[in-house]
Amino acid sequence: MKKLILLLSIFTLTACQGQKKEQKNPKPKVVKTESEWKAELSSEQFEVLRKKGTERAFTGKYWDHFEKGTYVCGACENPLFVSETKFESDCGWPSFDQAIKGSVIYENDYSFGMSRVEVMCAKCGGHLGHVFDDGPKETTGKRFCTNSISIKFKPAN
Template sequence: MAGSETQRDDRTVPDSDEEWREELDDDEYEILRERGTEARFSGEFVDHYGDGEYVCAGCGEVLFDGETKYDSGCGWPAFYAAEDGNVVRKEDDRHGMRRVEVLCANCDGHLGHVFQDGPDDKGGERFCINSVALEYEDAE
């Protein structure tokens, strides 16, 4: 990967849109850089559970611990908590809705949205995340 000074998990974060296009496949680019959404129940991590970590597909930043993943029935991977400081929340009023977008704090990649309908006993949040925006790393 060409370019940048920012690095996480042995990956350099691209500086330009051109570098992102070279680094990501078409689906990853659409989700992470263009704020797209994959189809419900289509992602590889919808029914995936493990003790490892879910990291950003764009830069490798740790985003969610596998222990925080649960079946919300929404059709996308759902987590009740994110790694402190590794996600950013941003108001999103696209598509005639008022939502809170979730971005990777390291590379600014679009991950999905957070809603206030998660498990009450876990804080009440549901991070609804696109599988394409994630990679899974097994616990060591």
């Protein structure tokens, strides 16, 4: 009987090791009221960054921008993407194959009858866009489809 209990205990422990706990997104470090964000952001920035809107394709400032530098959050200036990860995707929005480690958080998005993964700034929670699995196969295979109005560009020195 003791052997059976020992075996069941070992089986239970090893079976649970393979299960991954669901990781929750950390709370944003920059917390402001809706009124504070409205006072700081343009109405277009507020609509996209705080209300999860989307700018029209091929209208944003950075969709075809390829200078050397860093793209930061348009609300809190958290560094998000480096120019070396930007690629031409022809989708009409700035596209990157990876974000700076720890700079973004992800959330499942089932709006408009679709299943997507939303990308947000890890510092302020601002909506940046979505990530898809149709990026360059020779790098990460990811496409961070990002609203130009959600980001700012800081040129390299």
